[in-house]
Amino acid sequence: MLHRIVSAEARDDxxxxxxxxxxxEGEVDLADLVGRGVFATCCDPAVFGSVFIDEDSGTVAWxxxxxxxxxxxxxxxxxxxxx
Numbered sequence: 001m002l003h004r005i006v007s008a009e010a011r012d013d014x015x016x017x018x019x020x021x022x023x024x025e026g027e028v029d030l031a032d033l034v035g036r037g038v039f040a041t042c043c044d045p046a047v048f049g050s051v052f053i054d055e056d057s058g059t060v061a062w063x064x065x066x067x068x069x070x071x072x073x074x075x076x077x078x079x080x081x082x083x
Contacts, residue, residue, distance in 0.1 A: 003074040004058030010049040014042070018060065018073055026077030030068075038066050 007019040011027065014034045019025035033039045034048065041064060042048045054061040061067040 002058065003070045005053055005060055005070055005073070008051050008053055008060045010051045014048055016051065016060065016073075018077060020070070020074060020077075021058075024074065024077055028073055028076045038064075042066070 003024075004021045005018050006021050007017075007025075009017045011017055013029075014031040015027050015029050017025070017027045030039075030042075030048075033042075035043045042062060047062065051060050051062055053059070054067055057067065057070070059067050059070040060073070
């Protein structure tokens with residue numbers, strides 16, 4: 001089951017607040033990803049702050065084709081178990 005993200009907001013210290021279509025919401029700490037691999041460009045707080053919702057996939061994304069799987073974020077914020 002895919003969990004679509006409907007809202008997202010970059011916060012200080014590379015934390016990301018997300019809300020899913022079922023109402024689950026919370027913050028995820030992404031500091032361990034920043035500066036690694038495709039997240040190398042996100043070291044700049046302005047780049048990290050440019051997060052948006054990819055309408056096709058229903059997940060968070062950044063310019064340059066960077067995105068995160070919504071199901072992993074769903075588990076991180078304490079959403080219901082996956083079916």
